[in-house]
Amino acid sequence: MDLVIGPLDLSAHVDEALAVQAAAFGLGADEVAVRRQIVLRHMTHPGARALGATLPTGELVGFVYGMPNDRTHWWSTVVEPYLRAQDNDAWLDDSFVITELHVHPDHQHQGAGRTLITTITETATEPRSILSAIDIESPARALYRSLGYQDLARRVLFPSAPRPYAVMGAPLPLKDFRRARPPG
DSSP, rough: OOEEEOOOOOOTTHHHHHHHHHHHTTOOOHHHHHHHHHHHHHTSSTTTTEEEEEEETTTEEEEEEEEETTTTTTHHHHHHHHHHHTTOGGSSSEEEEEEEEEEGGGTTTTTTTHHHHHHHHHHHOOOOOEEEEEEEHHHHHHHHHHTTOOOEEEEOOOOOOOSSSSEEEESSSOOTTOOOOOOO
């Protein structure tokens, strides 16, 4: 099925986006309500931007958003000690953080996530990108690795998160190692 990737007014489409995230991440109504306020607050930060993946019908089936990292943001204050312990805390400076990337389960494994993350980082002025992902071997982590992300810290614990996360970083522009293999 053909998806259209393009700019998304995330504040105006927050409920549609969170429905995608809830389906992809298994979130309940209470978690969605908390995340709704977080997303709306994030979209007020300078440089915050979002892209959506929509069906020809206009239905949103995937989204990504991010912003230039700021060490004073909550996420940075949580991950900084873990990064510092690995001598990687400099990654918090001059980085574009991928805050959320989700594709509805019915539309995963079709390249939407790859296109969303590579497209949003193409316009970043920062020399690198950082993100966090659940610290398990998963299709998401495999995607990030295929784009050049490497583990900067593992077993990162976020308050109220039931599972540990990994913080990953990559130089920009992202490299698509899956498609960049030499012929033969």
